[in-house]
Amino acid sequence: MKTNTLDFDAQALREKILDLAMRGKLVPQDPNDEPASELMKNNDLKSSDEKPHDIPDSWEWVVLGSGVKFINGRAYKKVELLEDNSLTPVLRVGNLFTNSSWYYSNLNLDSDKYIDNGDLIYAWSASFGPRIWDGGHVIYHYHIWKLILDQAIDKNYLYYFLLDKRNVIGETDLHGSTMKHITKTNIEHLSFPLPPLSEQSRIAAKIAQLFALLRKVESSIQQYANLKDLLKSKLLDLAMRGKLVDQDPNDEPANVLLDKIKAEKDQLVKEKKIKSLPEITD
Known part of the structure; x- marks a missing residue:
């Protein structure tokens, strides 16, 4: 239970960091930076009417889809998913989270149906979340979007914006969510806080x-917990072996105690206060 509490605290800290970042409160603003308004002019970004919270004067609220293209992968027929690992791997949503089983394909597809190291992708069905891909050249499934960014948007900054589920679906794993998928229309119309590029x-x-x-x-917390469990086990083991404390020669030996117990038992049996019990052994 304690470990879960520690995990919860870490998650809460991550959420706080992401929240501060998207409000312009994580790093100081630099007056020498070109303001986001100039980025909008030069890159055809659209201003958003929705402004979920306050942002610095040098930032702008923009419509996410005006600066980012969300490209779907390909839906596959069962016969197209092969087990020959000499072919091109097919990345499915499960492979991003818990499924280590892969399929492969010999199809020759358009270039936008492949992803490579460094591409920003987003899983939008069943399990949500962004990933900066580092698994080599693969085909990606329909339930994953490949994101093509305008030059006004930093890939890593967008990754962290999408990492906070509150920005995308309004809720977190801690508070639960009943949503099973995110539509492309919804994510394209999200309000996105755009700082200067630097x-x-x-x-x-x-x-x-x-x-x-x-x-x-x-x-470190986990290592401490493991060490504590190890020490507890070791202490109990030493205690049961008589190695935890020094023996005192003045202590009554255990065999004398056993003789006293036997005598008391025999007396209780003789007085018919208890029935005869098995012999006490060493």
């Missing part, structure tokens, strides 16, 4: 740094 990079770097520290803390 600040986007600084924010992403700061989040990565803080998340790395959190992982170290979690690892």
